Amino acid sequence: MLFNGADLVVHHTPGDTPYLLVVFGPAGYGHTAMHDYFGKVVSEKKRIETIGFAAKVDNWYMTPEMDDAFEVIQPILERFGKVIVVGMSMGAHTAIKQARRLKAHAVLAMSPKFSLDPEECNVPQQYLDKNFKPHMRGMGIKPEDDSERIIVAWDPMDSTDEEHAQLILAALPSASPVRMFYARHGVCESIAGADFMKEIIDSLAGNTPAETTSLIARIRRAHPVNIIFRLHACVGRHPLLSYLMIVSPRISRNRRAEHIYYNYGINGVLYFTLVIHGYDDEAVDLAGKIKNFLKYKEICPVGRGDMPPPIRLHTGDFQLVTCHGYMLAWDMQHRNFHGVQAFWPDNGLLPVIVRRHGHGFGVYVRIDGKLEPLVLKEDTVVLGTGAPDEEAFVVDSSGSKVGPGNKWSCPGLSVAISSSRGFLVTLPSRDIGLASANNCTWECLALLPVNS
Structure with a gap:
């Protein structure tokens, strides 16, 4: 620690x-x-020689203590011919404003704000309430802050960051933009990783801004975190493209691929969305590849003697995936339905299984290798014994509505479950209701074939 003040700390x-x-x-x-x-x-x-400014108070580093801190770090600054400055969010504004004082060779400003002064630009109320102080008036980025080696990185889909980035680029005509689509405000997450960041910092020190922006864009496009953000944004509208991306060799060979394949929720949603759009084969292939990765850390393992048989589309037993991306399970203790993570249940609840028989389905759980039927009894879900007061669940494969007047085609891998109380409805919280009057998206369940 080089400096410890009331507002900020400087590390080395x-x-x-x-x-x-x-x-x-x-x-x-x-x-x-x-x-x-x-x-x-x-x-x-x-092993990057670094001076790290850390704020005790979120005042955008606009404090008299900056003068004291610069006096302390000056001997270190004088030892280097090149100084690279990097800032994130609040720190990105400071990185630009302090670049000249630091005699910066290059600056990377990630998700910077143009100003917090409401007289200079639109500012979200939360920033005014939490951070803005009277002495910060006129803090906006000015033309005198310009430099040919400033790179501004932001997500244009974040409306606030887009507005502030455009104001900064207008004030700094020499700055280089790099648009980090789907990265959200925390653009650093979409290029995170020691190797990636070292490569970017080395590029800032030795390459042109154009070469560095191209590098950042390449890292962002292939980064697992950014892929997950893209999946969240696109899986509902482009399920087939999302599937092709997630099973591509380029993605599966990424050393950080576990961030994608262990994201049970988004993979469950993708499976569900593929099914309701009629991409049955792709959905089943996705499930098989994810299960392989969870067990072998590969989506297409080769030469494994203990490989499970592939999931077959035409089988008699199915598990159930909800529109929220989790699987339907039975809680024996509380005698109700609940949700568990898709593809790899691990919280002690029993996955619900529907078995095809004749022209219909039955609802079961597997106990000691044997399927036991589930029924409704006095508003609870219990194992069926054939008692007169027990009611069997009805599994309807005729389809569900996605909105008023709209229906999706059900090629055989989506169903709705109902009883005399109404339709089974799945909630985002993983709670399951039994009395929905509707038969829409939350009432639809995608069938996941299982080997039995």
Whole structure:
């Protein structure tokens, strides 16, 4: 620690790089300022000589203590011919404003704000309430802050960041934009990783801004975190494209692929959406590949003697995937339905199974290798014994509505379950209701074939 004030802390990490990295962190981390700074793990792991500014108070580093901190770090600054400045959110504004003072060779500003002054631009009320102080008036990015080596990275789909980025680019005509689609405000997550960040920082030090922006874009497009964000945004509208992306060799071979395949919720939603759009084969292939990855860390394992048989589309037994991406299960203790993570249930609840028999289905759970029927009795779900007061569930494969006047085609892998109380309805919280009067999206269940 080089400096410890009331508003900010300055840390120093020694390293082997021919350049010095200076970082300014985002808001909301005052509780860690004494022992951490933005990117510290990367700097330590990759031996990057770094000065890390960490804010105790979210005042956009607009404090007289900055003068004291600069006096302390000046001897280190003088040892380096190149200084690279990186900032995130609150720190990105500071990275731009302090670039000249630091004699920065290059700046990467991720999701920067143009200003918090409501007289200079539109500012969300939450920032005015939490951060804006009278002495911060006129804090906007000015033409004198311009530099040919400033890179502004933001997600244009975030309306606030888009507005502020455009104001910054108008004020800094020499700055280079890099649009981080689907990255949201935390664009750093879409390029995270020590190797990735070291490559970007090295590029800032040695390459042109155009080469660095191209590198950032390439990393973002193939990054598992960004792929998950894209899936969340696109799975409902483009299920087939989402499927092709997630099972591509380029994605599956990524060393961080577990972030994608262990995301049970989004994969469950993708499975459900493929089914209701008629992509049965693709849905079943997706389920098989995800199960392989969960067990073998590969979606297409080769030469495994203990490989499970592939999931077959035409089988008699099915599990049930909801529109929210989880699987339907039975809670024996509380005698009701509940949700568990898709493809790999692990919370002790029993997956609900529907078995095809004749022209219909029955609802079961497997206990000691044997299927036991589930029935409704006095508003609870219990094992069937054939008692007169027990009611069998009805499994309807005729389809469900997606909206008023609209229906999807059911090629055989989606159903609705009902009783005299109404339709079974699945909630985002994983709770299951038994008395819905509707037969719409939340009442639809996708059949997941299982080997029996």
